[in-house]
Amino acid sequence: MSTTQILIAGFGGQGVLFAGKFLAYKGLLKDKQVSWLPSYGPEMRGGTANCSVIIGDEPIGSPIISNPDCLVAMNLPSLKKYENDVVPGGIIIIDSSLIGEMPERDDVTVFAVPATKMANDEGFSTLANMILMGKLIKECDAFSFDGTEDVLKKVVPPKKANLTEINLKALKTGYEY
Amino acid sequence: MSEKVLMKGNEAIAEAAILAGCRHYFGYPITPQTEIAAYMAKKMPKIGGCFLQAESEVAAINMVYGVAGTGKRVMTSSSSPGISLKAEGLSYLAGSDLPSLVVNVQRGGPGLGGIQPSQSDYFQATKGGGHGDFKMIVLAPSSVQEMADLTIKGFDLAEKYRMTAMILADGTMGQMMEPVTLEAPSVNEYDKSWAVTGTKCDRKKNIINSLSLVPEELEKLNFARYERYKAIEENEVMYEEYMMEDAEICIAAFGIAARVAKNAINAARKEGIKAGLIRPITLWPFPNEVFKKAADKVESFISVELSMGQMIEDIRLASECKKPVYLCNRVGGMIPSPEMVLESIKAHYKGGTK
Secondary structure, three states, X not given: OOEEEEEEEEEOOOOHHHHHHHHHHHHHOOOOEEEEEEOOOHHHXXXXXXXXXXXXXXXXXXXXXXXXXXXXXXXHHHHHHHHHHOOOOOEEEEEOOOOOOOOOOOOOEEEEEOXXXXXXXXXXXXXXXXXHHHHHHHHOOOOOOOOHHHHHHHHOOHHHHHHHXXXXXXXXXHHOX | OOOEEEEEHHHHHHXXXXXXXXXXXXXXXXXXXXXXXXXXXXXXXXXXXXXXEOOOHXXXXXXXXXXXXXXXXXXXXXXXXXXHHOHHHHHHHHHOOOOEEEEEEEEOOOOOOOOOEOOOOHHHHHOOOOOOOOOOEEEOOOOHHHHHHHHHHHHHHHHHHOOEEEEEEEHHXXXXXXXXXXXXXXXXXOOOOOOOOOOOOOOOXXXXXXXXXXXXXXXXXXXXXXXXXXXXXXXXXXXEEEOOOOOOEEEEOOHHHHHHHHHHHHHHHHOOOXXXXXXXOEEEOOOHHHHHHHHHHOOEEEEEEOOOOOOHHHHHHHOOOOOOEEEEEOOOOOOOOHHHHHHHHHHHHHHOOO
């Protein structure tokens, strides 16, 4: 029995909720139990947004995460707010293009990915979130890359199906970083 | 079996309502349930249904009253302050014996309160919901699947007993996504000879009205209504028991609080504490029998709630005050953590009364 708790946090508009939905579907298509819970409220308008995803083998109790196994921080306020909540031995992935400092914790594994810069360089400037998800599915034991295309077909809305390919490319870019 | 999809609780309610044959939705936006209205706005026009954003909650509930009078499946949804505005309409629906489905995705109160999750409309929902002697069937989902399933069930019960069924959820249940399987249910046909559908000049006209000025007659109507309520109390109680077989301490919780409680119970069991959960699924009718039986076995109850302990009164009545009922709660949009519930279990286990 294992449960993995992932917290993705950043500014509203960075694709935090979409990234979480991608992870949740990744679990669902592997027949795992999953829950996805967004922050909601006035803080989403230009403020911070976060999303809690839990993936496990057993039915999921509370969808609220107090201590994530994995934190994906897409801006400095999010890193500051949640860094100390990560379980010892957990993972912190940061967008180092937007976060100028490293986490202070020394009992977690930190991956600094210049996701925003990479996304700009590759010509898909809005997909830093998916670059970070690529890194996450590589470093987090709960995930693997296989089946990712099928997952994208689920999460990318039919009207935007033409964006599936570019999302896959962003994920690969992060996965291989 | 249809495919499992990820959906928000609010969306699951909306889709389930459509699958259950609801083609009339009236509402007014309010966080944290607006996805229901948004979903209806998108879907209803495509399937020949009616989505109407009313000018206020009061207008919306009266539109529900209008459609309910025709015997069609109809719903509205709102969140706490909006439900208060609908209270008059809920009473009129009860007084006219009309079926309807009303969703309350609760937020912190009182007053305009906040927008984060709460369960502090328990009294309002379970003790009537408006003026006069009446009840609503109150269903408390604890997963996105139940948001859908209880919506379908709610429409059925509302028609069966000609009254309002309320889905009493909270912001978390509305906003979270979980895998859900949605299938069109087989719809039971109930007698609707009371409905206002046009006489075509070949029957006596039906009248939908809650005004009854002759006290003898109004009394009869009230007595008859409570006969139906008695049947509901006998036949429609729903609850879940979790690890209650050998439990020595019993958590009572519904909705999101029940999920938090399960985490805490699992943790307590690992430490050798025999904790269990009774989760009322119908808050009215309240699962009295199971609490009464539990009172003979457990040392105490802990009510885990997102309110100031509104459910405690029902637990005490059901368990005939045989055992103490403690409270573990957060309010105002806060949610108790599993750790907090575990602490409460430890504090009250084996005679502890802290």
